[in-house]
């Protein structure tokens with residue numbers, strides 16, 4: 001059993017915050033604590049029940065149909081499993097995350113932990129089936145090894161490593177329910193009707209869809225319940241079973257509490273699921289953009305016009321000014337528009353790139369930077385301007401190494417106000433597309449509005 005970097009908080013993640021759940025979350029969390037623990041915690045003493053997570057990640061992903069096991073398939077050039085780890089790391093009350101990977105993928109997994117600065121991760125050897133992988137994870141928690149940071153938790157979450165969209169609220173729900181019932185699992189309505197075929201390959205009967213649900217993840221258990229179940233488990237169940245809740249029922253007579261899960265809990269199984277996951281992630285990190293500009297009078301007017309145009313074009317996107325870049329970065333904004341009005345050099349854009357580089361913002365998600373320039377016939381001859389702007393190719397190649405996608409946008413800046421508005425509108429549309437698509441194939445390009 002190997003440990004990743006111990007301690008510390010995990011990387012933050014954009015996406016739905018637990019807005020408005022503060023009170024409910026606190027109440028649910030308080031219900032997790034026993035009376036004495038609640039009293040002690042209220043007095044700033046003891047912590048809440050120890051909660052750990054086991055992530056089975058030892059599969060080969062045959063249904064994905066590619067050589068790379070799906071948990072390591074890239075989404076925006078980052079392995080799928082890293083998104084799941086990030087989602088669980090955001091939940092501070094999960095003390096340890098145990099990941100079961102095959103021996104052949106152990107080094108690759110350690111590399112992912114290091115590169116994406118994942119915390120609180122321990123690695124164990126996967127088994128030849130999902131149940132065996134989970135069992136290995138439970139053993140690592142039950143039987144603390146020498147030099148191991150792991151300890152036996154009160155409650156353990158089991159969550160497939162290929163289910164990246166898991167939020168704190170559903171984790172808290174299953175953990176709270178498991179503490180009360182011994183076991184709990186997320187469920188979703190069936191999308192297709194389940195049928196039972198007869199031996200001759202014809203329909204025998206169909207199940208009433210309203211009386212059945214799809215079993216998803218996360219699931220949670222009192223550790224003693226699920227560990228006992230796995231220890232009692234038959235070889236047949238270890239080999240062919242797919243349902244942890246069933247093991248708790250069959251071997252410990254514990255009836256799991258079923259918790260309604262959100263639509264995003266689905267498991268990445270087929271290639272289409274990878275495309276869907278990438279679309280969801282792109283959408284989540286395109287919700288905000290920051291417009292960086294000088295406040296000199298002539299520049300401000302054009303910059304403000306572009307900013308207003310962006311707000312109109314991208315009504316769901318929060319457009320922020322770049323006055324306090326550190327705050328913008330703290331809010332996990334991954335999209336920056338740098339407005340250069342009367343200049344064709346990249347001094348301001350370079351300054352922004354330096355700030356982004358120091359922030360480590362682009363470790364988890366590609367950061368889009370669009371260097372906007374205005375083409376007016378007065379200030380600089382066209383040929384000279386184009387020559388200057390061509391520097392963007394080299395600059396973009398350099399910053400791509402740091403996962404920053406830089407491209408340029410040249411907006412025609414006519415004297416006529418109406419034509420200027422039309423150019424700005426076209427520019428806003430191009431900016432919106434670049435941010436939504438996040439296509440690294442466009443880096444270093446100079447688009448013209």
Ligand SMILES: Nc1ccn([C@@H]2O[C@H](COP(=O)(O)OP(=O)(O)OP(=O)(O)O)[C@@H](O)[C@H]2O)c(=O)n1
Pocket residue numbers: 055056057058059060061062063064070071100126127128129130131133134160161162267268269
């Ligand atoms: N021996 C195994 C098999 C599966 N899993 C994990 O269990 C989760 C859900 O299983 P599934 O979707 O079936 O993954 P695969 O077995 O990889 O997929 P396939 O059946 O298409 O090969 C995945 O995170 C997978 O990595 C595991 O830890 N150990």
Ligand SMILES: O=P(O)(O)OC[C@@H](O)[C@@H](O)[C@@H](O)CO
Pocket residue numbers: 130160215216217242243244245267
């Ligand atoms: O059956 P598979 O190996 O594809 O995946 C395991 C799933 O069945 C499992 O994650 C949920 O059904 C909940 O148990």
